[in-house]
């Protein structure tokens with residue numbers, strides 16, 4: 001069975017963020033991921049990891065103004081300086097958290113701009129980020145996100161992401177394959193895994209039930225089949241549990257919903 005990482009941005013909403021590390025460890029997780037750590041000092045987060053025997057396997061670089069609807073800057077012309085500052089900040093956190101990968105979000109295509117015209121800027125920004133990250137021993141990931149949840153997001157399909165990774169040609173630039181998004185956009189998950197995992201360009205996998213993004217055993221995807229396939233394909237990375245527990249912020253809700261987790 002693959003190794004699983006608890007996504008602390010989504011799991012354990014019944015706890016304050018800082019208490020979610022303890023909750024994940026108590027449920028048997030040995031690894032965690034989250035979206036944005038920047039509200040807290042990296043040292044405080046590292047202390048949580050150490051106190052609870054957890055490894056950090058992923059977090060996101062700063063996405064721009066999230067509250068205003070921004071979802072990354074990598075494809076946006078005119079935001080290069082802010083993009084670069086964000087990558088440096090993420091790499092500082094990665095060092096303190098001993099985290100081997102960061103997810104760099106692409107951004108929403110401005111309605112008055114043509115997506116294809118943004119591609120060179122996106123690839124140049126990714127090449128720069130990958131070069132900085134390589135010096136720190138960190139992988140840079142890009143994630144296709146479904147256009148129902150995130151309309152206008154620059155990257156929504158696995159093929160697009162793999163073509164970009166190939167075009168940039170940096171060994172530490174990889175694809176974050178979120179099977180929830182992939183199912184909504186493309187389906188055919190087993191064949192997608194068979195096609196893309198052997199390339200060595202998949203740097204991380206995430207899961208959730210479809211369509212509600214609840215527990216993996218809620219919905220249309222047969223995850224036990226896919227977990228066995230990951231073993232067959234020799235996937236040795238982590239699988240991030242990035243879902244909203246069905247019982248939400250009810251006390252014990254996340255733990256009660258972990259019956260799907262192979263122990």
Ligand SMILES: O=C(O)[C@@H](O)C(=O)CO
Pocket residue numbers: 035060103143145178181206242
């Ligand atoms: O799938 C997601 O939503 C996340 O992995 C992410 O990084 C962007 O929100």
Ligand SMILES: [Mg+2]
Pocket residue numbers: 143178206242
């Ligand atoms: Mg994801």
